[in-house]
Amino acid sequence: MRVRFCGANGEVTGSSHLVAIDDKLVLLDCGMIQGDEETEARNADPFPFDPARIDALVLSHAHIDHVGRVPLLVKRGFTGPIWAQAATADLTRIMLEDSASIAESDTLRENRRRAQQGQKPLDPLYTREDAKAALRNVRRLDYGEAKEILPGIHVRLRDAGHILGSAAVELWTDGEAPRRLVFSGDIGPKGTPILRDPEPIADADIVLMESTYGNRLHRSRGDTVDELGRVFGEAYRSGGNIVIPAFAVGRTQELLYWMAENYEDWGVDRFRIYLDSPMAGKVLSVYEKHDDIFDDEARRLWASRHQPLRLPNLRVTESVDESQALNREEGGAVIIAGSGMCNGGRIRHHLRHNLGRENAHIVFAGYQAHGTLGRLLVDGVHDVRLFGERIEVRAQRHTIGGLSAHADQAGLMEWYGHFTSRPPVYLVHGEDEARRALAGKLREKYGARAELSRPGGIVEV
Incomplete structure (x- = not known):
């Protein structure tokens, strides 16, 4: 098993991580990059992999910074299944249809301005038809349901308590040397109204964990x-x-x-x-x-x-x-x-x-x-x-x-503390100041091998 960090490394948007298992490729999230105009222009950049070679996509939840580039992924060649918790599937439809509508409207407005200045028109990042094409590939999972999504490769979603349908993703392999990866998605704090508390997970060989508030404690x-x-x-x-x-x-x-x-x-x-x-x-x-x-x-x-x-x-x-x-x-x-x-x-x-x-x-x-x-x-x-x-x-x-819908430092520490074998943890989805603080706490309290993911970085499991 090999993990490549493709997004949300040193920043809190654009979640995307690629897992290679033998000759199969599983993508975890495909999120929109958000920020100022220059930052958001990066959404049109080529993916750091060939979309046509991806065998399956698993979504942690429906926020646009985790699902927003899915139609672009399909537009550029991805044809595989998109696995998501049932509520996430319903919310993703709403989010992507809205995102595509905004992209079309913004491009139409910009092209009017460009026409007045004699400039060439632009294409939207993706259209509503692109979003519909992507949504046809969505497959639903219930919490706790173990599913073989590719030969010898299994997925199970655990409630992450962040938004409705949010999930931590367990991904594991069969065979003589099985490996288990856990991707936290975004972890919610305990006691969030409407939602259940994040579900503890005990076993993993590697953990990819968000760190949005890795250096802060929330007010009660x-x-x-x-x-x-x-x-x-x-x-x-x-x-x-x-x-x-x-x-x-x-x-x-x-x-x-x-x-x-x-x-x-x-x-x-x-x-x-x-x-x-x-x-x-x-x-x-x-x-x-x-x-x-x-x-x-x-x-x-x-x-x-x-x-x-x-x-x-x-x-x-x-x-x-x-x-x-x-x-x-x-x-x-x-x-x-x-x-x-x-x-x-x-x-x-x-x-x-x-x-x-x-x-x-x-x-x-x-x-x-x-x-x-x-x-x-x-x-x-x-x-x-x-x-x-x-x-x-x-x-x-x-x-x-x-x-906040994100757990604070104490909540993140508690979530990791349920892993009995203290697996190596790579901190994603956080600015560097927050990630460094959380990594230090994880090393100090649990003796964990806690690292900061880097864009394009590769980890062997």
Whole structure:
């Protein structure tokens, strides 16, 4: 067994790892690279392997930084099966159709500009037809189901507690010298609403583990929820809006969960709540379809009168006209929109209309990668440019780190601690500062051989 690191090495997007077993090739994730314009241009680069030679693809979960380049992989020659947990399969369809639609729209807009300047038109990274072609190859797996995906090569998915359907991937071989690889995907913290806790895994010969928050400890969930409640109180007293950049899958549902759980205490009924996303209704339907993998507390709340995804004052705005109407909301509104890092999507329009208002509250409830508008705002930038306009940031900014869908350093350490043989661990999906800190802790506490993956690096198992 040989592992080649193809993405998310020293960064937190673009997840992709290639596993060679004899003459077979299995790809783990094929994610979009996210960041500034120069960073995202790398998505069009050639893959560091021949897509036509890949025999199977296994997806850890449906976030775009883990599945976003799958249609491009198929467009460039991959024809094999795509294995995913059942909920991930449903969410991936929504994510890829939306991503392809955005790619087509952005390219059309850019080509209008290029035509005016006499420049050659561009092709989108991929189209909706490319996404449909990729989705036809998706095969579903349940948690815990062992599946022989290629002769002598088996896969099993374990609940990772990150988003609905997220999984750690066990990949193993038969034969005289069997080998077992575990890829963590993204690991969620314990106690995340709706989701079950990450499932422990005991056996592996090598571990590929995410390290997004490898150098940080989250605030307690209770303190974090209290802080979110205070934001609602401050916004009500100041008469301003609450604007929340959030990924359509995962963070949005957790935010709605806490609003339902604290509906009376926070005075949530005093606000108009808008979920401004074309895909939001579809994602909510997937959550309701897969309630069999909810945790017990979520099942209890789902049976209550404040069902999180159907709050009485919640409105899902799907059309462009409905979204634009929110620009006239000067106070008393909670606007949740993507993208979660503010590097695209409808959230940029809402920031344009709210960043300059002293009584507005911008809530960051997820990781903000380097190079994104979200990271600039979290880091305290005084002004930004949006749609060619300079905007002085007067709004109050709140970073609610304890709502992260990623485990912190302690959670990552605990997850690795379940491996009885202390296998070598290669840290992926993290910036180097976080990876170095986590590697040091793993060596200190467990005596683990903890290494930082490098782009194109190869490891023999």
